[in-house]
Amino acid sequence: MSYHASDSRYDSMPYARVGRSGLKLPRLSLGWWYNFGGVDTFENSRAIARYAFDHGITHFDLANNYGPPPGSAEETLGKLLKQDFASYRDELVISTKAGWGMWPGPYGDFGSRKYLIASLDRSLKRMGLDYVDIFYHHRPDPETPLEETMGALDYIVRSGRALYVGISSYSPEQTRAAAQILRALGTPLLIHQPPYNMFRREIERGLLQVLEQESIGCIVFSPLAQGLLTDRYLQGIPPDARASRTERVWLTKEDVERSLPKVKQLNEIARQRGQTLAQMALAWVLRLPQVTSALVGASRVSQLEENLGALNNLEFSTDELRAIDAVLSE
Ligand code: NDP
Secondary structure (H helix, E strand, O other): OOOOOOOOOOOOOOEEEOOOOOOEEEOEEEEOOOOOOOOOOHHHHHHHHHHHHHOOOOEEEOOOOOOOOOOHHHHHHHHHHHHOOHHHHHHOEEEEEEOOOOOOOOOOOOOOHHHHHHHHHHHHHHHOOOOEEEEEEOOOOOOOOHHHHHHHHHHHHHOOOEEEEEEEOOOHHHHHHHHHHHHHHOOOEEEEEOEOEOOEOHHHOOHHHHHHHHOOEEEEEOOOHHHOOOOOOOOOOOOOOHHHOOOOOOOOHHHHHHHHHHHHHHHHHHHHHOOOHHHHHHHHHHOOOOOOEEEEOOOOHHHHHHHHHHHHOOOOOHHHHHHHHHHHOO
């Protein structure tokens, strides 16, 4: 069935400015790490992408290695851009990344100029795009000089392959250094993509301050702790849940069992606020003024629908924040 985007797609989504740039992002963005690969059901991926865009989620976040197999999430996007979103390209912010292992040998990993430029060229081919809106260096490289990696990002913008650049999982010190190098080259560092959720709060210890001082935007990943901060595991571990996967395991059954006592208490606080746990977890990351957007994942449309409901209440009382902190520090 041909797709016509909902006429009401801009009616309720709030958009936030990314740092001091001209770009705005929806407070909720859609991550393509899982659920959009070659192993996934295309029609389900398509339904999630359409639902997202119909509700103002204008930002899709990808990486060269998303799938599985690696690269296949970009291929799915390429197909959807052709079949559904062709006339909406200028309403979308598409990002991709390179920095984790992508092909064998010394030129398919980390942060050399050779890897980043070749990888982005392959990504553009898979997606059928002339340029991406944001290109990220996916993780710090302990060996390549930062000047080389940032120089490659600057070149990528100047050569028309990307409009903006970002970094992911860089420390506060690395972020400051990267921002300085890029500023000197004339390409501002638009955005940082760190992990942030109730169980992973490292960014509160230094990074947020650097981002504010440098006017860099912040889009946080895994705001639901990959599904832990939802009702997904309250009655056990479902066979179709991420923690039941046997390949690409980034969330284990032990993670679930360890966090469950806290999850149950947090669920109770959410209930008292009139939200689901997923909604409260999203509102909680968005409470910080430095957080531009939360990058959420979804394996089905109903999850995305629930998650969008978070935007109806982003306020927390001091007592609620204290109660959450008390659970987390137990
Ligand atoms: P989340 O923490 O949002 O976890 C998403 C998963 O939680 C879903 O796939 C689903 O899992 C479950 N879920 C989501 N909503 C609900 C709900 N309402 N009720 C029950 N379960 C729910 O984020 P991700 O870990 O997926 O990361 C989001 C994005 O962040 C990625 O797609 C990627 O774009 C980015 N990212 C970036 C990284 C980086 O290094 N820069 C690293 C990791 C992620 P289930 O399959 O069990 O249904």
